[in-house]
Amino acid sequence: MKVTIDNITIEVEPGTTIMQAARQIGAHVAPPAMCYYEPLKGSGGKCRACLVKVTAGSEKDPRPMPKLVPSCITQVQDGMIVENTTSPQVLEARKGVVEFLLLNHPLDCPVCDQAGECHLQDFTFEHGVSKTRTIEERNTFEPQDLGPYIQLNMNRCVLCYRCVYTADQVTEGRVHGVMHRGDHAEISTYIEKAIDNDFSGNVIDVCPVGALTDKTYRFKNRVWFTKPVDAHCDCGKCSGKVTLWYRGDEVIRVTARKNEWGEVQDFICNTCRFERKKTSDWTIEGPMKVARHSVISANKYGASSIKPAFPLKQAAEQYKQIDDNRDRSFLEPQKQLK
Amino acid sequence: MKILTQHIDVPGIETIDVYRKHGGYSAVEKAIKTMAPDEVTEEVKKSGLRGRGGAGFPVGMKWSFLAKPEGVPRYLVCNADESEPGTFKDHYLMMKSPHTLIEGMIVSSYALGANTSYIYVRGELMYVINILEKAIQEAYDKGLLGKNILGSGYDLDLFVQPGGGAYICGEETALLESLEGKRGNPRNKPPFPAVKGLYQCPTVVNNVESIAATSWIVNNGGEEYAKIGVGRSAGTKLISVSGHVRKPGVYEIPLGITVEDFIYSDEWCGGIRDGHKLKAVVAGGSSVPILPAELILKTTNGENRLMTYESLSDGGFATGTMLGSGGFIVMDETTCIVHNTLTFARFYHHESCGQCSPCREGTGWMDKVIHRIEHGKGRMEDIDLLVDVAKKIEGNTICPLGDAAAWPVAAAIRHFRDEFEWHVKHPEEATKPGAVFMREGASWTL
Numbered sequence: 208m209k210v211t212i213d214n215i216t217i218e219v220e221p222g223t224t225i226m227q228a229a230r231q232i233g234a235h236v237a238p239p240a241m242c243y244y245e246p247l248k249g250s251g252g253k254c255r256a257c258l259v260k261v262t263a264g265s266e267k268d269p270r271p272m273p274k275l276v277p278s279c280i281t282q283v284q285d286g287m288i289v290e291n292t293t294s295p296q297v298l299e300a301r302k303g304v305v306e307f308l309l310l311n312h313p314l315d316c317p318v319c320d321q322a323g324e325c326h327l328q329d330f331t332f333e334h335g336v337s338k339t340r341t342i343e344e345r346n347t348f349e350p351q352d353l354g355p356y357i358q359l360n361m362n363r364c365v366l367c368y369r370c371v372y373t374a375d376q377v378t379e380g381r382v383h384g385v386m387h388r389g390d391h392a393e394i395s396t397y398i399e400k401a402i403d404n405d406f407s408g409n410v411i412d413v414c415p416v417g418a419l420t421d422k423t424y425r426f427k428n429r430v431w432f433t434k435p436v437d438a439h440c441d442c443g444k445c446s447g448k449v450t451l452w453y454r455g456d457e458v459i460r461v462t463a464r465k466n467e468w469g470e471v472q473d474f475i476c477n478t479c480r481f482e483r484k485k486t487s488d489w490t491i492e493g494p495m496k497v498a499r500h501s502v503i504s505a506n507k508y509g510a511s512s513i514k515p516a517f518p519l520k521q522a523a524e525q526y527k528q529i530d531d532n533r534d535r536s537f538l539e540p541q542k543q544l545k
Numbered sequence: 546m547k548i549l550t551q552h553i554d555v556p557g558i559e560t561i562d563v564y565r566k567h568g569g570y571s572a573v574e575k576a577i578k579t580m581a582p583d584e585v586t587e588e589v590k591k592s593g594l595r596g597r598g599g600a601g602f603p604v605g606m607k608w609s610f611l612a613k614p615e616g617v618p619r620y621l622v623c624n625a626d627e628s629e630p631g632t633f634k635d636h637y638l639m640m641k642s643p644h645t646l647i648e649g650m651i652v653s654s655y656a657l658g659a660n661t662s663y664i665y666v667r668g669e670l671m672y673v674i675n676i677l678e679k680a681i682q683e684a685y686d687k688g689l690l691g692k693n694i695l696g697s698g699y700d701l702d703l704f705v706q707p708g709g710g711a712y713i714c715g716e717e718t719a720l721l722e723s724l725e726g727k728r729g730n731p732r733n734k735p736p737f738p739a740v741k742g743l744y745q746c747p748t749v750v751n752n753v754e755s756i757a758a759t760s761w762i763v764n765n766g767g768e769e770y771a772k773i774g775v776g777r778s779a780g781t782k783l784i785s786v787s788g789h790v791r792k793p794g795v796y797e798i799p800l801g802i803t804v805e806d807f808i809y810s811d812e813w814c815g816g817i818r819d820g821h822k823l824k825a826v827v828a829g830g831s832s833v834p835i836l837p838a839e840l841i842l843k844t845t846n847g848e849n850r851l852m853t854y855e856s857l858s859d860g861g862f863a864t865g866t867m868l869g870s871g872g873f874i875v876m877d878e879t880t881c882i883v884h885n886t887l888t889f890a891r892f893y894h895h896e897s898c899g900q901c902s903p904c905r906e907g908t909g910w911m912d913k914v915i916h917r918i919e920h921g922k923g924r925m926e927d928i929d930l931l932v933d934v935a936k937k938i939e940g941n942t943i944c945p946l947g948d949a950a951a952w953p954v955a956a957a958i959r960h961f962r963d964e965f966e967w968h969v970k971h972p973e974e975a976t977k978p979g980a981v982f983m984r985e986g987a988s989w990t991l
Contacts, residue, residue, distance in 0.1 A: 241902075252733040253901050255941050274940045280733050303937030307906035340930055343913040366899060385728065385899070388711070390909040392899030 210283040212236055212259075213293045225278035225289055226257055230468065237468070238291055239301070239330045241308070241415050242367035243279035245470050250372050251279035254365065256304050256330060260297050263288040275300055298334070305335035311346045311390060312416070313362050321417030323430035323502045326469060327365060348393050353383070354401025356408055356422050356481055361393045364418035370394065370410035377474045378406040394418065405444055408480040412463050412471050423481055424452075424460040431505045435495035437464065440488055444476040450495050451486075458484045464495075546773055548761045548781045549754065550797045553641045559676060561683040564644040572760035573651045573689060577697045580763070585656035589759055591767030593779035598624055598715075598752030599830065599870040600945075601854050604759075610739040611657060612747040620748040621654045621662040622724065623756050626708050626715040628667050629830035630892055631872030634783035635753035637795040639666070639673050643680035647703065649756040651689060652763050654701050657749055661702050664753075665720050668710040677705045712896035716944045717750040718742075719898065730900045731944035752870075754783055775801035778853035782868070788875035791815035803849045804828075804857075805842050808875065821877035824989040825960075828857055829869020831889045832949035834956030835882070836866050838988050862956065878989040881981050882964045886957040887915045893950035904947040907938040911954055918965060921972030928965050932958055 208219055212229050213236050219228045227245075229237045238259055243251035251257075258275040266286025275297060278289070291297060308327060316322045348361035366385065371394075374381035382403075383396045396402065402410070411419050433452040440447045452460040461480050463471040483489065497504040557563040564570070576585050590605030611619060623646065627635040639646055646664070654662045666674050681703055684690045692700045706724055708714045714723045718732035721743050742748020758780060762770045771779045778800040786793045790808065792815040798807065808823065809816045817823050826841040827833060844850055844859045851857075858865045876885065894912035899905040911934055914927050935951035942948070958965060967982040968975040975982070983990050 252943060255901050255903055258941060277733070300937065300941055303934075303941070304902055307902045307910075307937070310906045310910055341910065343910065343917075346909070365902065366905065368900075387899070388713070389894060389897040389899045390905050392905070 208283055208285040210285075210287045210289065212289045213291050219283060221282075223283050225259060225261075225276075225281050225283055225287075226251075228283050229278065229289075229291065234467065236291060238278045239326075239334060240279060240468070241326055241330060241365060242369065244369050244372070244413055245468070246472060246474075247369060247372040247376055247413070250367075250369060252277045254304065254308070254367055256301060256308075256334075258297060258300050258304070260290040260294040261287060262290055301334040302336055305331050306340070308365050309335070309339070310341055310343075311362075312365065313345060315363075318426075319363065319417040320420040320425060321363075321414075324469075325417060326415035346390055351395055352399065352401070353396065354403055354407075356477065357402055357411060358420045358422045358425055359394065360418050360420070361395070362418075363416045364394055365416055366392055366394075367415055369413040369415065370419055373410050373413050373474075374402075374407070377409050378404050380404065405476045405478070406474060408477045409463065409471065409474045411480075412465070412474075415469075421460060421462075421480075423484075427459050428452075428454050431502045433459065433503075435497065435503065437492040437495050438489035439492065440479065440483065440490065442476060442479055445479060446473040446475065447479060448473050449475055449479055449489075451489060451491075456486070458486060458489075467498075546781060546799045547797050548773075549638060549645060549757050549783060550642075550795075553638075558642050559644070559680065561644060561680070561687060564642070568764075569644055570648055570689060572648055572763040573655075574695060576652045576655055576763045577695055577699055582656045582658055585652060585759075585763060588762055588767040589656070592758075592762045592770035593767075593774075593777060594755060594758055594762065594770065595778070595854065596752055597754035597758075597782065597870070599629070599832070599867075601868065604751060604755050607739070607751070608653075608657060608749060610737070611749055612740045613658070614747070618661065618746050619657055619659045620743045620746060621650065621657050621659040621756075622717075622720065622743060622748055622750045623650060623662070623664040623753055624715060624717065624720055624750050625664055625666040625670075625753045626712075626720060627753070627870070628712040628715055628896075629832060629870050629872055630889065631787055631827060631874040632785055632830045632870045633787075634785045634795050634871055636670060636673060637785070638753060638757060638783065639670075640676060643677050644684070645757045645760070646677070646753055647680055647684055647690075648760045649758065650703055651684075651694070651701060652759050653749075653751065653756050654703075655699060656759075659749075660700050661704070663724060663743075664703070664705045665714070665724055666705060666707055667714075668708045671707065674705055674707050681705065711898075712892075713898040713944075713946060716946060719944065720750060721748065730898050731946075733943060773799050775851060775853050776855060778855060778868075782852070782871055784852070784871045784873050786814050786873045786875065788873075789818050789821060789877040789880070790875045791818055798852055800851075800853050802852050804852060805849060807852055807873075814875065817875070817877050821879065822989045823875065824878045824880055825876045825882065827872070827874040827876075827953070828866045830872030831874070831892065832945075832952060833867040833869040834862055834865075834952050835885075835960065836864075836956075837960050840864055840960070841866075862952070863959070866956070878983070879979070879981055881919075882957055882961040883915065883919050883968050883975075886954055887912070887919045889953045890915050890950070893946065897946060897950070901943045901947070903938045904942045904950065907934050907947070908950045910934055911950070915954070918968050919976075921968070921976040923965075923969040923972070925966070925969055927969070928958060928962065931955075 210228050238257035241254035241256045257278045259278045261272040263269040265284030353359045386395045436451045438451050450462050451458045463475045552567045586608050594604045595601045713719045714729040716731045719729040723729035738748040781797050785795045807813045823838040825837050827835045845864045854868045857868045890912040894908040897904045897908045935955040938947045939951040964982045
């Protein structure tokens with residue numbers, strides 16, 4: 208099947224979704240995803256971040272689709288033409304989605320453990336606007352205790368349902384779920400109850416924001432100060448393939464390995480995640496691959512390896528104009544001085 | 546011309562004996578004894594009956610989309626989760642004459658080849674559920690339900706399922722989820738229920754009124770039904786009228802009478818209450834755009850607006866509205882449109898399921914902003930903000946609740962912007978009890 212996304216044509220298998228086809232082309236075409244998580248069956252379609260415009264349904268029936276469609280759950284048809292970032296309508300809708308997601312999301316990134324590896328940060332940076340239009344008070348939730356390992360901060364939740372699917376599909380028996388509805392819907396256990404089973408820690412990895420974080424790592428560090436190293440061990444319960452996060456010589460966190468899209472392929476058990484925090488527990492494979500633009504790669508490259516001119520040039524060329532219409536007249540005298 | 550409510554005032558019509566004395570269940574006998582299931586579907590197609598739940602999709606066409614794989618059960622589900630503000634027609638029909646619905650259910654299930662059917666009733670209507678349960682038991686006792694109906698070999702079991710009281714469960718896929726015992730979140734479509742519905746089997750979901758109308762169609766033929774009404778708006782429609790009219794209530798009208806006739810004639814609403822004038826009408830339940838008096842009575846071409854799907858939507862959303870579910874809310878000049886919009890916005894905020902972000906966050910945002918305007922803390926830019934938020938919700942959500950929340954707000958600002966501006970500019974005056982903005986020269990100014 209042939210599908211054209213942002214004027215790039217690719218051949219894919221029948222049954223592929225638009226999102227998967229776009230990811231095959233590359234990161235610059237792939238729509239953002241806040242709720243879709245490929246390894247979890249049934250996820251997707253909720254956050255509306257990945258909405259795309261289909262300008263031709265298929266070769267046989269080239270009519271455009273009347274509404275924007277969620278690319279993560281819409282299957283491609285032969286001859287389908289999709290507009291992602293080339294459609295102003297899509298970009299406008301995404302600005303809206305960013306705004307909606309941030310509406311009740313606390314801007315506590317400076318104290319949030321997820322900062323630096325947060326999908327909402329990335330999504331906002333790429334697709335949002337720098338100004339807020341809301342003056343309303345944010346919705347807040349009562350704190351909930353989910354046991355010794357998992358920290359829930361419901362105020363940050365974007366209700367992607369990933370942790371619900373994870374508990375359904377990876378662990379034995381789910382004890383948490385979504386209670387209530389609308390903007391007061393929350394992730395919770397029905398009667399206050401610890402989430403306790405061997406694979407429960409995976410909900411931390413799948414959470415796109417800082418709603419579910421690792422209690423054993425809480426407030427210990429910033430992700431960009433740590434060094435991620437791939438390692439494995441001989442674990443009876445899981446694959447044992449993990450990423451160790453070092454600060455100096457100390458393992459301060461263990462997570463599952465994530466692919467380019469931030470998705471875990473091999474879910475790991477709680478023993479690996481929470482108990483094995485010594486280098487001697489692990490066979491080290493080597494540094495984790497980190498994308499250069501990621502904030503995690505900061506502090507990883509010595510001054511000798513990158514010339515300062517390079518990042519500056521990158522910044523000048525790659526980054527978009529900041530959407531900012533504040534009064535800039537104060538900049539003008541400096542121009543004249545020049 | 547009355548089809549559904551012809552015998553509704555006969556004492557004891559809720560019992561099967563009285564109902565049968567007035568010609569009840571003749572459609573079941575006719576369909577099961579003399580017609581093939583496809584012939585019933587064909588009659589419904591010919592009748593031009595359109596879904597009465599709000600969207601107005603042709604019922605016969607919906608039935609013909611039903612997938613019929615071998616060895617897989619099919620289901621008919623009746624959507625009686627009527628919860629739209631302003632709509633109370635199904636409630637009235639089920640309460641007064643439950644057998645009308647049950648007869649329609651048997652005929653429709655027979656046409657679709659469904660052996661198990663459900664009536665999903667909103668949880669608040671517990672007494673209606675009791676009435677239905679009693680009527681179903683009577684039908685079982687008379688051999689109209691159960692195994693081998695009327696000796697034909699066709700089996701049908703009919704169940705009543707109370708909902709939990711959520712508006713979202715009126716959306717067909719959320720209804721199916723709820724019926725399966727899950728959280729009532731709408732599903733992503735496709736696949737549509739006609740292919741994968743209840744328990745992943747082909748399912749048809751129809752409104753109470755649509756299903757009830759099928760028995761008359763079987764009795765009298767689809768062509769007879771199509772003769773009532775105008776063009777593609779065939780048959781009769783139950784309209785539930787509320788607001789500032791002399792005679793609010795549920796009326797069965799032949800589609801095609803003029804709106805003016807409907808509001809002012811003594812046969813129907815009997816005009817606006819004494820000493821007041823018509824200001825605005827929400828023509829089809831809270832989800833449809835509100836229209837000011839001059840636009841609801843006449844289209845922009847100067848033609849009289851009719852009570853039909855086409856005429857009410859004439860002019861698109863710029864100057865038109867929708868027939869929707871037939872919840873006709875009439876407002877006179879004492880109504881504050883901002884307050885009314887706040888009521889609607891608060892409703893959708895409360896009822897959004899919280900699954901997809903535009904609706905979950907957007908409905909709450911609109912509610913809070915309108916609340917501020919209504920309480921004298923609005924800013925001028927809030928009005929444009931509301932329009933923009935509504936635009937960003939509309940069409941970007943999983944189910945139509947997002948649209949339903951966005952349309953009334955957008956329409957209120959489209960037609961009554963001056964009223965919103967007055968609230969922002971004169972907060973002290975606007976927050977006085979009973980204060981209403983009077984537009985100069987408007988037809989509703991006294």
